[in-house]
Amino acid sequence: MNWAGLYTVLSGVNRHSTAIGRIWLSVIFIFRIMVLVVAAESVWGDEKSAFTCNTQQPGCNSVCFDHFFPISHIRLWALQLILVTTPALLVAMHVAYQQHQEKKLLVLTGHADAKHMEEVKKHKMRIAGSLWWTYVCSVVFRLLFEAVFMYIFYMLYPGYQMMRLVKCEAYPCPNTVDCFISRPTEKTIFTVFMLVTSSICIILNMAELVYLVVRACARRSQHHSNPSSGKGSFYGHKHSSEYKQNEINQLLTEQDGSLKDMLRRNSGLQEKGDRCSAC
Amino acid sequence: MDWGALHTILGGVNKHSTSIGKIWLTVLFIFRIMILVVAAEKVWGDEQDDFVCNTLQPGCRNVCYDHFFPISHIRLWALQLIFVSTPALLVAMHVAYRRHEKKRQFRKGDQKCEFKDMEEIRKQRFRIEGSLWWTYTSSIFFRLIFEAVFMYAFYFMYDGFRMPRLMKCNAWPCPNTVDCFVSRPTEKTVFTIFMIAVSSICILLNVAELCYLLSKFFLRRSKKAGNSKQQPNHETKEETKQNEMNELISDSCQNTVIGFSS
Numbered sequence: 001m002n003w004a005g006l007y008t009v010l011s012g013v014n015r016h017s018t019a020i021g022r023i024w025l026s027v028i029f030i031f032r033i034m035v036l037v038v039a040a041e042s043v044w045g046d047e048k049s050a051f052t053c054n055t056q057q058p059g060c061n062s063v064c065f066d067h068f069f070p071i072s073h074i075r076l077w078a079l080q081l082i083l084v085t086t087p088a089l090l091v092a093m094h095v096a097y098q099q100h101q102e103k104k105l106l107v108l109t110g111h112a113d114a115k116h117m118e119e120v121k122k123h124k125m126r127i128a129g130s131l132w133w134t135y136v137c138s139v140v141f142r143l144l145f146e147a148v149f150m151y152i153f154y155m156l157y158p159g160y161q162m163m164r165l166v167k168c169e170a171y172p173c174p175n176t177v178d179c180f181i182s183r184p185t186e187k188t189i190f191t192v193f194m195l196v197t198s199s200i201c202i203i204l205n206m207a208e209l210v211y212l213v214v215r216a217c218a219r220r221s222q223h224h225s226n227p228s229s230g231k232g233s234f235y236g237h238k239h240s241s242e243y244k245q246n247e248i249n250q251l252l253t254e255q256d257g258s259l260k261d262m263l264r265r266n267s268g269l270q271e272k273g274d275r276c277s278a279c
Numbered sequence: 280m281d282w283g284a285l286h287t288i289l290g291g292v293n294k295h296s297t298s299i300g301k302i303w304l305t306v307l308f309i310f311r312i313m314i315l316v317v318a319a320e321k322v323w324g325d326e327q328d329d330f331v332c333n334t335l336q337p338g339c340r341n342v343c344y345d346h347f348f349p350i351s352h353i354r355l356w357a358l359q360l361i362f363v364s365t366p367a368l369l370v371a372m373h374v375a376y377r378r379h380e381k382k383r384q385f386r387k388g389d390q391k392c393e394f395k396d397m398e399e400i401r402k403q404r405f406r407i408e409g410s411l412w413w414t415y416t417s418s419i420f421f422r423l424i425f426e427a428v429f430m431y432a433f434y435f436m437y438d439g440f441r442m443p444r445l446m447k448c449n450a451w452p453c454p455n456t457v458d459c460f461v462s463r464p465t466e467k468t469v470f471t472i473f474m475i476a477v478s479s480i481c482i483l484l485n486v487a488e489l490c491y492l493l494s495k496f497f498l499r500r501s502k503k504a505g506n507s508k509q510q511p512n513h514e515t516k517e518e519t520k521q522n523e524m525n526e527l528i529s530d531s532c533q534n535t536v537i538g539f540s541s
Contacts, residue, residue, distance in 0.1 A: 031360065
């Protein structure tokens, strides 16, 4: 499992994201993960071997390196990227669950042929209902993780600039010893670059949050103004069936008890299911 | 996520590029990225380990290396290649958006949609006109800007493209002025000149593509102005239909309608 594996896992989520979500994913993979892998890792590659202290005291080098670099930038970025990309899996799980429910419904209503099953697997889920809440939670978690890691970075390495020289007096170094860091300028450049892309991702996440909230409010007000016609005439053929599908999904997820009970309670669902599968 | 993944992402864009665009993409991947990965990275691999200064003063080597090489050539080229290849994603996003709209039309059962099934929509190649023309032209423009900026940054940082054998350093803590020797300077010079040359070829290809798109645009405009009264022939009819569809799509999404229809 490496970055390519993560890419495979997350490209599936891409399909059910908003447009801003897709842009965010591209920025993450191209400007952060790719830059980390092809460039930054080689800059930090010799960070310990080329860390030189002006002493011949054995152990002083190691101790000073450990004192100034409790956790390497590269590892922090890798952790940050993993934690920031994984909330999208919440959405993937929810979508998979909804698809499973739809398939179950198709089986129960007797439309379990290969074509309809394929259709369930391929159609794009609308971000509405409980999926909307899952999606919003995932965006909030992303924001949280980004902010936490930016803060950790600032706490560990205040100022983001890598110094050429650090003065160390940890035992067993005799008195204060000058220690020189390898490639400080290049490291500063990449630190600033990763910081800027991180900020861009934060902005994209905030924009996505605002977009989702505005869309939900707009949909709500539309629903209030067109209570009866909103389902049928306003949307096109597929959208009305999608809406019905979402209604079925909501009924399935919101109610307790077995699926049969749900179907029994909503006896009109058989007809809706028929109409839905006919489209 | 590495260069192979970038190749996969950009390979999809290739389908909707002009022929010059396809040549540019090939030059990028074979003569720049591949050379970077299989050759240049090894040449620069021991750049710091074999950077030797004529002193035993601890720290002097580190400081001198940092002073003369603020950012390694390899990293600069990697960043340049990433930035130069990403504007093509704008085109990919625009094409995906158009495809999505066509699919929506198709699903609505629109009579104007001439495709028989989803597969055809997925495989269809879009003509570079309308708003897609503007997106494509902007992407080429950004490519040119990034190439130029990185060439300038290179020249600015390394005062020309030649790698000297010897550098004289007097940064603290080096005592007085110290001689420092760069590893493999000739090989580095050769590869630097090679990468600069290929970069210039890419710039020329981008300029040529820009000119080609502009000339196509003006030609189409004058053809349309000329044919507006005549009986449209088969190709123009299809073009008009395509244009009409493009306009409908862009209208429905509240995009600016470019003044092709006039």
